[in-house]
Amino acid sequence: MKTLPPFRTGQARVEHGYLQPISDVEIPFGIIEGSEPGPCLLVTAGVHGSEFCSIETAIRLLQMKPEQIKGTLVVLPILNVQGFRKRSIYVMPEDGKNLNRMFPGRPDGTTSERLANWLVSSVYPNADAYLDLHGGDLDESLTPFTLFPSNCEKSKALATVFGLPIAIAAGGEGYTINAAYKVGVPSILPEVSGNGLWGEDTVAEMTAGIERVMHYLGMIPEPAKPSPPESPLFVTMWVPPAPVDGLWYSAKEISEAVAIGDVLGEIKDPFGKVLATIRSEKAGIILYRLTSLSVNSGEALLGVGTPY
Ligand SMILES: [Zn+2]
Known part of the structure; x- marks a missing residue:
């Protein structure tokens, strides 16, 4: 197995290549170390x-x-390589599990559990800050937002600097950023673009946030685009799961405001019979929603952000 090289050597360098962090996974990596010392951003x-x-x-x-940076930038651009090749939604094809629900993982578990364990035990502790980049998957539309571990002020500060209009305090087990926070690394999870789409505008939006964080950490001079003057809207997110299998008809679009009791959508059978009506238990705005017509019981239908 090929493991990740040291993050700090004191020498300016670029290393690109493939790692084999666990026996059945090979992933690309990059390490860019500046000639001047500084923090390590993962x-x-x-x-x-x-x-x-x-x-x-x-x-x-x-x-x-x-020569562009102080400190070290470590990039693991495609952690779920088989999912990328097969264009899978949510899961690692090797075990059918959602890697972002498996943290902190287990050394003797399935593929996603072992990959999570490797990140928590061998990678996160060597970083000073962590960005786990996401977006709406093939079946989700969303308005840009940044998740941060609730109760972590340093992560909240990173979410503010990143500059997306909404920041979501997220708790719970299983997630990359909460696992990193628990080993002492300020961490955020920005989400830009939906339905798997990418383009110059959305890549630029994500890149601008990363540059703001690198500037905030002292790794680069001025970012190309400074943070917006107003701080993000801080919210918590309520996510109703589908109560039954069926066809999903959303009644709301992303960014739309909702009140408690509003109909968010319906799940129907193929003959038009309404199997379930989903009403909002929170007042707030729609942050993301399932765009797939097909829905299975237990799947997230949408997220409602409630200011706090
Ligand atoms: Zn994601």
Whole structure:
């Protein structure tokens, strides 16, 4: 197995190549170390292999030069390589599990559990800050937002600097950023673009946020685009799951305001019979929604952001 080289050597360098962090997975990596010392920023993408805006943004970061930065930039642009190749939604094809629900993982578990364990035990502790890039998967539309571990002020500050209009305090087990926070690394999870789409505008939006964080950490001079003057809207997110299998008809669009009791959508059978009506238990705005016509019981239908 080929492991990740040291993050800090004291020498300006670029290393590109492939790692084999666990026996059945091979992933690309890049390390760009500047000639001057500074913090180490870890950037991952492709936890979800079809969120292409985040992956393309990370791929472009691999082209940074040592003379452009202080400290070290470590990029793992496609963690779920088989998911990327097969254009799978949410899961790693090797075990059918959502890597972003498997943290902190297990050393003797299935593929996604072992990959999560490797990140938590061998990668996160060597970073000073962590960005896990995401976006709406092939079946989701969303308005740009940044998740941060609730109760972590340093992560909240990174979410503010990143500059997307909405920042979501997220708790719970299983997620990349919460696992990194628990080993002491300020971490955020920005999401830009939806339905797996990527383009110059959305890649630029994600890249601008990364540059703001690098400037905030003292790794680069001025970012190309400074943070917007107003701070993000801080929210918590309520996510109703589908109560039954069927066809999903959303009644709301992303960014639309909703009140408690509003109909968010219906799940029908193929003959038009309404199997379930989903009403909002929160007042707020729609942050993302399932765009797939097909829905299975237990799947997330949408997210409602409630200001706090
Ligand atoms: Zn994702």
